[in-house]
Amino acid sequence: MDIAIINAFIIYNYRRVADGKSKVSHVRFLKELHLRLCQLQDDDWDQLIRDQGLQPTPTKSNRTVTAHVPVQTDEWRKGNGNETQKRRQRACKVCSVLKREDQSRGGETTFYCAACKLKTSSMYALASRVFLCNKVKHSSNGVATSCFEVWHKHWRDGTRIPQTQRKRKRKLRARKPARASADGDAEDSGAQSSEESETGSPPSSRQRTLLTA
Structure with missing residues (x-):
């Protein structure tokens, strides 16, 4: 907040010089800023938001977090x-x-x-x-x-x-x-072991027959 006020003070004096006016002191700038902030009403904030197309920051996230239950x-x-x-x-x-x-x-x-x-x-x-x-x-x-x-x-x-x-x-x-099958029962899609792991029975090996002349 302090940096924002200092930047506003610098820009304010820069604009006054560009308009041919003299610079104001930091103390005078703060007094004027506080005075104008105290005079703001609720309607002034609504008008500011509409003019700049701003949206108020939501206080709570709309995303629903699923619990581990x-x-x-x-x-x-x-x-x-x-x-x-x-x-x-x-x-x-x-x-x-x-x-x-x-x-x-x-x-x-x-x-x-x-x-x-x-x-x-x-x-x-x-x-x-x-x-x-x-x-x-x-x-x-x-x-x-x-x-x-x-x-x-x-x-x-x-x-x-x-x-x-x-x-x-x-x-x-x-x-x-x-x-679901035709008779109303449910059937499994694809075979899967209850172990659900990479470990499985090795494929059966084919027996080779040697042909002799």
């Missing part, structure tokens, strides 16, 4: 009965990383984080959801905690995922959502 999925599949439906379960990202070597599948859940998103090139918005168990299943730093808390508190929203014991580093992938 568990949300239950809105995907459904056919239940045991013909007229029943159950929420579709997806592989938990934390269980996929922390599962043991002798486990073929990790935990599954119907909850995902409302704010976290996985990077994906899929056109489906649901493919980037981060599914996390909302119950205590693992121990992190000696404390029993849920997968949801492990992902956010200990793994910093998935940015500090620990490396596994395997040679390859597991990579969490986004999953394409299920699409």
